[in-house]
Amino acid sequence: MKDLTPNTSPPGEGRKIILASASPRRQQLLKELGVDFTVEVKPVDETAPKELKAEQIPIYLSQLKAAQFKNTVDEHTLVITADTIVWINEKEIGKPKDYADAVNMLKTLSGNMHTVFTGVTLTSKNKQHSFFVATKVYFKKLSDSAVADYVSTYKPFDKAGSYGLQEFLSTGINPCSDEENEFLKKIGKPNLYEATLQGTHEQSPDFGIEKIEGSYFNVMGLPLMELYEELGRF
Numbered sequence: 001m002k003d004l005t006p007n008t009s010p011p012g013e014g015r016k017i018i019l020a021s022a023s024p025r026r027q028q029l030l031k032e033l034g035v036d037f038t039v040e041v042k043p044v045d046e047t048a049p050k051e052l053k054a055e056q057i058p059i060y061l062s063q064l065k066a067a068q069f070k071n072t073v074d075e076h077t078l079v080i081t082a083d084t085i086v087w088i089n090e091k092e093i094g095k096p097k098d099y100a101d102a103v104n105m106l107k108t109l110s111g112n113m114h115t116v117f118t119g120v121t122l123t124s125k126n127k128q129h130s131f132f133v134a135t136k137v138y139f140k141k142l143s144d145s146a147v148a149d150y151v152s153t154y155k156p157f158d159k160a161g162s163y164g165l166q167e168f169l170s171t172g173i174n175p176c177s178d179e180e181n182e183f184l185k186k187i188g189k190p191n192l193y194e195a196t197l198q199g200t201h202e203q204s205p206d207f208g209i210e211k212i213e214g215s216y217f218n219v220m221g222l223p224l225m226e227l228y229e230e231l232g233r234f
Contacts, residue, residue, distance in 0.1 A: 011231035042068035058119030086161035088114035135214035
């Protein structure tokens, strides 16, 4: 991979890295980070114990995914597993089952703040480390027609909470935190977030995100700055 600053090597260099995720967004982000990796997904029942709350859920699930590689990882291999949830009113909102479920999820999020938790686990033959990142997302009040139009247009059935943050942003807005912006400059990709944008929803000027507190990339499913740092320490 290219486009890193001259004095910066991609994290994890020298090891075979496996991203255990079918998410095209996670694959895109890791590629943009400059990491050379392959994708390998093993089936797993992504059900967390009911007593787990908030960040405990994605950490547990990322470790559950990592456990599928327990007997196949050698000393030169590192596996990255991750899981992302939407947390509101002390409850998890997962991926919608169908159109009606997606609409109901967005109506729940409308006009409210929710927290997006991503848990990440790094696994090698003799070592494992897990961490999580939390981002607060504030939704504007959404009209019923805007919600229905969004679900019909973007079909967010593979996304926790039934939305993709990159689809909710207005043109020209930099959604990254100050820390993320500095990090992107450090790795020579100050405009990386632009590569994640998938168009602007123009149904209504009131549609979309009020503000974000924390990591933009975390809401997409992979907290790049934190992952970069953790890979460097692992």
